[in-house]
Amino acid sequence: MMDGRLLTGVTVLDAVIASGGFSKAADALGMSSSGVSHAIARLEARLGARLLDRTTRSVALTDEGRRFYERVRPSLEEIEEAAVDASSSAARVRGRLRVNIDPFFSRLVLAGKLGGFLAKYPELALEMITREHVGDLVADGVDVAVRFGEPISASLIARKLADIQILTVASPRYLKRHGRPQVPQDLPRHSCIDFRDPQTGRPYDWEFHRNGRILPIKVASRLMLSDAGTMLTECLAGTGICQVLAIAVKDQLAKGRLVNLFPDWADETFPLYALYPSRHHPAAKVRAFIDFVSQTVR
Structure with a gap:
């Protein structure tokens, strides 16, 4: 030394x-x-x-x-x-940037937009690693991670990028066969698709938020998935009702391929965070990517 x-x-x-x-x-x-x-x-x-x-x-x-x-x-x-x-x-934004990112967010939100980010910074090389878990950023040589949900590790610096609205949706095909639930309390009589929480291994609870009120609903589900893309595909196919992040279904809602079932229960959100190892002088490439993600989701 x-x-x-x-x-x-x-x-x-x-x-x-x-x-x-x-x-x-x-x-x-x-x-x-x-x-x-x-x-x-x-x-x-x-x-x-x-x-x-x-x-x-x-x-x-x-x-x-x-x-x-x-x-x-x-x-x-x-x-x-x-x-x-x-x-x-x-x-200066340059060098290699290694990003640990949620697979769902990468596939349904950032895919198709990364080329524009790289075009803005010609001296940057981007490596995207899609994983369910954050892992050890330092040991893995990762510069920044992007994850949904409240951070678990106290050793990482967390910056909230956005609160993403959660919607309850179904396809017109499903609604034609089974009818449309009028209120959240109707959901136990419908086929719903659960999504597994990667941290607990159990399905996420179904909740509905409005004006400070939280309404928990126990749904009937015969299908639980851990891949959000598969869940969305099954929902589009008419398999059942699911809860998804609004940013992932914007186009499907606009085209009428999905229906927002309860627009009057619109206050539930899920946080999106950027996580990185040190709060002291993050490199320009890290700051640039975080700004890019923030602009994309907003």
């Missing part, structure tokens, strides 16, 4: 050589002259060699100091270049 005091001493030595004196180095580093002198003295003690010849008018490297400085100067330049590169990455 690098000795931090050694690196500090080398940095001070570089400033003294570059500026030609202790006072000017102190001004450049925001230190006192005595602080600079002490840092050089500690470095010389650490190395067991005198690095500088000092007079009241000038400072010059000793032979040992010159050999040492010639060895360490290239490393200082590499550190400076790395710092500039890191600073640029924080402000």
Whole structure:
């Protein structure tokens, strides 16, 4: 492990050589002259060699100091270049971005829009990993995750992107065969499709929200699915009634392929979050993707 005091001493030595004196180095580093002198003295003690010849008018490297400085100067330049590169990455959208994303959201919301995002940032390469669970973002090398539901892990930074409305829908084919439920309390007499909560393994509860009131309904279901795309396909085919996120069925509702059964019970929502490992200076590529998702869902 690098000795931090050694690196500090080398940095001070570089400033003294570059500026030609202790006072000017102190001004450049925001230190006192005595602080600079002490840092050089500690470095010389650490190395067991005198690095500088000092007079009241000038400072010059000793032979040992010159050999040492010639060895360490290239490393200082590499550190400076790395710092500039890191600073640029924080402000410039570039490099490879790895995203862990909910399969349903990827397929039904973002699919078809990623090309436009990449066209906006030609220096960016995007890798989308669709998984049901977030997992360990750091161990998996993932920059950001996009997930529905309240975050479980306290170790991740969570930013809410939107509250997505939940709708109860059926196809005209189903309604023609079974009739339309007039109120949520009619649902136990209908075929409903349950969706499995990946966190618990149980189906999500059916609830209806209006003006602060929450109405739970126990539905009759012979079909439970864990894939939202399959659930939506079955609903369109007339298999049963399901609850879905409004952003996923906008086109089907507009075209009359699905019917919103209870528009007067419209207050239930499901949160969408972006999750990432650190709150300190997220890279520009992460901020750009989060903004893209936010704009897409809104």
